[in-house]
Amino acid sequence: MIKYSLYILLFSLLYRFIYKILPKNEIYKFIESSNNLKSIVILELNNYHLECLPGFTKYFIDLGYNVDIIIKKKNRESMEKFEPKKKIRIFEFKNLNQIKQNYDKLKKKFKNYNYSLLHTTDLEKKKIYKNLGYYENPNSLFIIHGIDFLEDLNITKFILKNHTFSLADYGKLIYVNPNYFGEFNLTKKRKKIKNKTSFFITSSGLKNYSYLIEAIENLHNKSINFEIHVTGHVNDLNEKILPKHLRKYFHFYGHVNYQKLYQIVINSDFIIINLFPDLEFDNLFRTYRATGNAQLIYGFLKPPIIEKNFAHVYKFTNKNSIIFHNHNLYSAIENATQISEEQYSQMTMKIKVLKDNIYNISLNNLKSVLS
Numbered sequence: 001m002i003k004y005s006l007y008i009l010l011f012s013l014l015y016r017f018i019y020k021i022l023p024k025n026e027i028y029k030f031i032e033s034s035n036n037l038k039s040i041v042i043l044e045l046n047n048y049h050l051e052c053l054p055g056f057t058k059y060f061i062d063l064g065y066n067v068d069i070i071i072k073k074k075n076r077e078s079m080e081k082f083e084p085k086k087k088i089r090i091f092e093f094k095n096l097n098q099i100k101q102n103y104d105k106l107k108k109k110f111k112n113y114n115y116s117l118l119h120t121t122d123l124e125k126k127k128i129y130k131n132l133g134y135y136e137n138p139n140s141l142f143i144i145h146g147i148d149f150l151e152d153l154n155i156t157k158f159i160l161k162n163h164t165f166s167l168a169d170y171g172k173l174i175y176v177n178p179n180y181f182g183e184f185n186l187t188k189k190r191k192k193i194k195n196k197t198s199f200f201i202t203s204s205g206l207k208n209y210s211y212l213i214e215a216i217e218n219l220h221n222k223s224i225n226f227e228i229h230v231t232g233h234v235n236d237l238n239e240k241i242l243p244k245h246l247r248k249y250f251h252f253y254g255h256v257n258y259q260k261l262y263q264i265v266i267n268s269d270f271i272i273i274n275l276f277p278d279l280e281f282d283n284l285f286r287t288y289r290a291t292g293n294a295q296l297i298y299g300f301l302k303p304p305i306i307e308k309n310f311a312h313v314y315k316f317t318n319k320n321s322i323i324f325h326n327h328n329l330y331s332a333i334e335n336a337t338q339i340s341e342e343q344y345s346q347m348t349m350k351i352k353v354l355k356d357n358i359y360n361i362s363l364n365n366l367k368s369v370l371s
Contacts, residue, residue, distance in 0.1 A: 027070075027098045030091040031105045035112050036066035043070045044119035045096065045128065049145060050078035050258055051292060052167070053119065055178020055299075056143070059366050061087045065114065078258040081182020099128065107133035115370065117141040123149045141165070141369075147172055148288035162369050168290035168313060174369060176362040177290075179298035179355060181262055186301055190269045190344045197226045197337040200268035200302070202293060203237035206281045207274055212237075215330035216246050224337050228272075229264050231256055262300070269344070270336050271302045276327060277309040286313045298355040303347040305332045315358070320350035 040060050044053065050071070057067050057079070066087055069079070073092045082088065093099060099106065110116040110133055118134055121142045134140045135155070142155055142164045150159075150172075158164050159173065166173035190197075201212070219226060230237055231253045239247050253264065265271070273293050275282040285291050286309060294314040297304045306316055308325045316323065322339075324332035339347075 025094065025098060026091040027093050027102055027106075030068070030070060031102065031109050033068075033089070033091075036068075038064060039066040039068060039113050040115045040117060041068045041070065041110060041113045042117045042119050043132075044075070045072070045099065045125060046120050046122070047072055047075065049120045049143075050075050051181065051261075051295060052143070052178045053078055054082045054182055055180040055295070056117070056119070056176070057082065057088060058180045059176065059178070059363055062363060063367055063370060068113075079182075080259055081184060081262075083183050096128070100131070103131045107131070107137075110134075111137055111139075113139070115139045115141050117143065119143055120145060121153060121155075123152055126153060143167075144173055146284075146289045148284060165366075166290070167295070169315075170287070170313075174365050176366050177295065177298070177358050178362075179295045179358065181258075181299050184262065184266065184300070186266070189348075190341065195225055197270070198268045199226065199228045199270050199272050199305075199333065199336070200265055200296075201228060201230055201237075201272040201274060203230050203232035203234065205233055205236055207236060208276065208279055208282075209237045209241070209274065211276065211327045211329050212272070212274060213242065213246070214327075215333050216249055217243070218330045219334060219337075220246060220249070222334070224334065226333070226337055227251060229253070229268055231261055231264060265296050265300050265302060268302060270322070271297050271304050272329075272333070273304050273306040273310065275307055275310050277307060278326075286310050290314075297351065298358060301348045301351050301355070303336075303344070303351065305329070305336060315354055317350075320347050320354055 042056065044050065053069070057069065060067050069088060069090045071090065071092060073094050076090055076092060079090060116134065116137055116139060118129060118140065121144050129135065140158060140163060142158055144150060144164055144166055147166060147170065155164060162174050164173045165176045167177050169175040227249055229251045232255065234252055234254045238252060239250065242250065271293055273291060275285055275291065277283060296302065303321055304316055305322045305324070308323050311317065311321060311323050322332045322336050
């Protein structure tokens with residue numbers, strides 16, 4: 001019996017020694033880390049919506065908090081240009097199993113923070129959020145990227161106490177719009193390299209690009225000098241669906257990391273928001289969801305080309321945008337190629353005013369919740 005107990009003791013000591021010297025994954029490092037005074041933890045379980053992370057982090061830091069961030073591996077680059085880095089700590093996990101294996105420890109750890117922010121509240125991960133204690137922690141905060149499934153999330157008590165945020169100002173949740181992406185050298189002048197107007201568009205599923213292609217055909221017939229940079233789902237907008245004589249106007253990048261995305265946007269003159277009021281899916285983006293293009297427009301001071309029925313949702317006007325009606329995207333793009341440098345500069349200045357206004361509204365909204 002004594003010999004058996006000795007073996008147990010030696011095994012325990014050996015296990016502790018090995019545990020100490022072996023490299024630990026960052027979830028363990030997070031669990032064992034000490035908490036800063038006045039701190040917030042942000043959890044993002046997905047590979048998307050990371051464009052919102054620098055902006056939300058900045059709001060918290062501007063309100064005097066230190067921020068710990070938990071994200072999937074390789075997503076750290078989304079915070080590459082963020083400052084001040086000394087106010088944040090980033091912990092990466094490889095896969096959801098690392099989260100699931102530590103439910104109880106993470107749940108306990110989250111309660112040590114002033115607030116715990118769920119960066120993307122997806123319906124299909126509701127069980128994970130529950131196991132992590134978000135539904136029972138009174139200091140949980142939720143970002144809702146699509147309020148069309150709000151009721152199914154069962155977070156009514158957090159909605160009533162204003163602990164839920166929306167990126168669009170629909171009046172149903174607290175409005176906080178993140179449009180800071182890091183420290184970039186921005187200019188109010190158009191790029192227009194080689195006298196060529198440059199447009200940016202994101203390709204995403206369930207969108208109709210026939211009006212865009214029709215617009216490009218008309219511009220081609222007028223011999224207008226332009227180019228279009230496309231990121232996102234190449235299955236939906238790609239060279240194969242374009243007539244051969246129009247392919248020279250497009251640059252397709254597919255899915256890119258965030259820093260590459262930001263450089264493409266910076267090197268563009270305008271952002272095309274491909275939404276139309278007669279399309280059922282598109283109408284979600286003026287009632288329940290927010291287009292991520294709006295954040296890019298605010299953050300990088302790029303005038304949008306947007307349909308009239310969607311403009312007011314994102315606070316765009318004729319002074320800071322090129323607005324078209326129904327399907328007349330062609331005239332808007334042509335107009336963008338013809339405006340003067342002075343007109344362009346004035347539009348970007350108006351966007352800067354809008355950006356600053358949204359910052360103040362968002363910061364005050366968040367401040368009222370946290371206080």
